[in-house]
Amino acid sequence: KKEKKKKNIAIKKEMRSHTMCECGTAHSEKGKKGCDATDGVSVEGVGWSSGTDAENVLFLSDSAGAAETAAEQRVGVIAQHLLASPGSGGASGASASCKRQQGQGEKSQKQQQCSSDDDVVIVAAVRTPIGKAGKGSFKDTPPDDLLATVLQAVLQRAGLDASAVQDICVGNVLLDQGAFTARVGQLLAGIPHTVPVRAVNRQCSSGLQACMDIAASIRAGHIDIGLGAGVESMSFKAMGEAAPHINDRIFSCPDAKDCLMPMGVTSDKLAEAEHVTREAQDAFAVESHARAARAQSQGLFAAEIVPTPARVADSADDNGRVTVTQDDGVRVCTVEDLAKLKSAFSKKGGTTTAGNSSQTSDGAAAVVLARRSAAKARGLPILATLRAYAVVGVPPAAMGVGPAVAIPAALKQAGLTVDDIDVYEINEAFASQAVYCVKKLGIPFSKVNPKGGAIALGHPLGCTGARQIATLLPELQRTGGRYGVVSMCIGTGMGAAAVFERDA
Numbered sequence: 387k388k389e390k391k392k393k394n395i396a397i398k399k400e401m402r403s404h405t406m407c408e409c410g411t412a413h414s415e416k417g418k419k420g421c422d423a424t425d426g427v428s429v430e431g432v433g434w435s436s437g438t439d440a441e442n443v444l445f446l447s448d449s450a451g452a453a454e455t456a457a458e459q460r461v462g463v464i465a466q467h468l469l470a471s472p473g474s475g476g477a478s479g480a481s482a483s484c485k486r487q488q489g490q491g492e493k494s495q496k497q498q499q500c501s502s503d504d505d506v507v508i509v510a511a512v513r514t515p516i517g518k519a520g521k522g523s524f525k526d527t528p529p530d531d532l533l534a535t536v537l538q539a540v541l542q543r544a545g546l547d548a549s550a551v552q553d554i555c556v557g558n559v560l561l562d563q564g565a566f567t568a569r570v571g572q573l574l575a576g577i578p579h580t581v582p583v584r585a586v587n588r589q590c591s592s593g594l595q596a597c598m599d600i601a602a603s604i605r606a607g608h609i610d611i612g613l614g615a616g617v618e619s620m621s622f623k624a625m626g627e628a629a630p631h632i633n634d635r636i637f638s639c640p641d642a643k644d645c646l647m648p649m650g651v652t653s654d655k656l657a658e659a660e661h662v663t664r665e666a667q668d669a670f671a672v673e674s675h676a677r678a679a680r681a682q683s684q685g686l687f688a689a690e691i692v693p694t695p696a697r698v699a700d701s702a703d704d705n706g707r708v709t710v711t712q713d714d715g716v717r718v719c720t721v722e723d724l725a726k727l728k729s730a731f732s733k734k735g736g737t738t739t740a741g742n743s744s745q746t747s748d749g750a751a752a753v754v755l756a757r758r759s760a761a762k763a764r765g766l767p768i769l770a771t772l773r774a775y776a777v778v779g780v781p782p783a784a785m786g787v788g789p790a791v792a793i794p795a796a797l798k799q800a801g802l803t804v805d806d807i808d809v810y811e812i813n814e815a816f817a818s819q820a821v822y823c824v825k826k827l828g829i830p831f832s833k834v835n836p837k838g839g840a841i842a843l844g845h846p847l848g849c850t851g852a853r854q855i856a857t858l859l860p861e862l863q864r865t866g867g868r869y870g871v872v873s874m875c876i877g878t879g880m881g882a883a884a885v886f887e888r889d890a
Contacts, residue, residue: 594851788881
């Protein structure tokens with residue numbers, strides 16, 4: 387017994403000095419250097435866990451008297467390989483074939499991303515063109531018509547029968563009856579009344595939040611297939627059109643009071659505090675238009691935009707209906723042109739103008755999300771895998787910094803770094819905050835909004851997050867990029883970000 391006890395103590399001591407490698411072997415530091423596998427996880431004697439409560443049955447611990455031999459440790463590692471990686475969002479049932487990082491030398495060695503049958507995947511994503519609010523292509527088109535168009539089109543794109551959809555979530559900010567509009571849009575799209583629907587409002591991230599709510603339902607096991615969407619008609623309901631009732635207690639709480647601050651004023655304050663010059667903002671805006679114009683002329687938006695019927699109240703042609711195929715807001719401009727514009731929000735020293743801010747707009751977008759196993763069983767296309775999602779709070783008066791906080795949080799979940807991402811779709815609420823966030827995170831500008839952003843395309847509030855997904859995925863496919871991020875700042879002080887991995 388004494389000899390056996392001695393042997394066990396020696397084994398434990400040896401294991402503590404080793405690192406568990408991806409190959410399933412515990413190496414010494416010297417041995418690990420000669421192994422092709424990377425991303426070892428230290429074994430400290432307290433064992434390892436898959437990271438979720440449901441999977442902690444495989445937790446190995448000295449206190450539990452388990453894992454007393456190297457063989458048992460090896461079995462534990464093999465079992466962990468059968469679980470989803472942290473980058474897959476915590477789902478279990480990973481397949482045996484893990485996709486190991488194939489990055490170039492400058493990319494970090496990061497956690498392997500495992501393909502799991504429980505992954506949340508994107509099957510299809512489409513959007514309408516974006517119209518200028520009040521005077522553009524959709525000024526007379528009801529928002530439920532816009533929503534119906536994308537819901538119908540995304541199902542056609544996916545090759546999915548409407549009856550297979552188990553839930554729908556629609557992002558909307560301004561409409562008084564967003565849930566009613568969502569239900570009507572669904573029914574107009576031919577989706578049966580047996581399919582439930584709901585609306586969500588997280589300000590400028592509502593379209594993304596709608597998709598993430600469906601993803602959460604899939605991860606929880608409530609559904610296998612759902613639609614996330616977003617719609618806004620700022621022609622039918624403009625910002626500030628009807629002021630909400632204000633609780634007088636707001637003025638006794640500084641943060642609550644700051645929620646009343648016009649977002650253009652928060653932009654001016656951020657620009658001043660972080661030394662984002664007027665010239666830098668105007669140059670960013672000009673580049674957004676230039677990229678969008680180039681993408682438009684090259685037909686790069688064709689993969690995401692669906693031709694959309696629009697009503698024209700002052701036309702007798704074709705019963706007052708036309709078909710819209712491209713965004714209204716893209717234009718050719720110069721820094722000199724924008725320099726002529728006056729400050730839009732602050733009387734003294736303001737640098738935020740109509741030219742370097744997002745456009746108020748009308749539009750809709752929709753995304754089909756599914757459990758990977760359900761998509762494969764139905765033979766549906768798989769465009770990308772959702773790897774992470776984070777939403778954070780920031781000071782209401784500095785709401786524009788949201789992406790600078792949310793993106794690192796999402797990347798940490800995914801086990802990735804800023805440099806690992808190939809394309810960033812960061813909403814351009816204002817050039818001031820976009821410039822700040824890009825510089826703060828050290829993102830190469832060439833990776834940010836390669837087809838232009840909201841300054842050129844427009845920002846239909848409830849639609850934007852879903853629109854960004856529809857814009858991101860074709861660009862990853864076109865360029866062969868692997869990872870993409872969608873992010874935005876959120877009014878009243880928040881930020882959101884999601885990480886997607888393109889399926890090869």
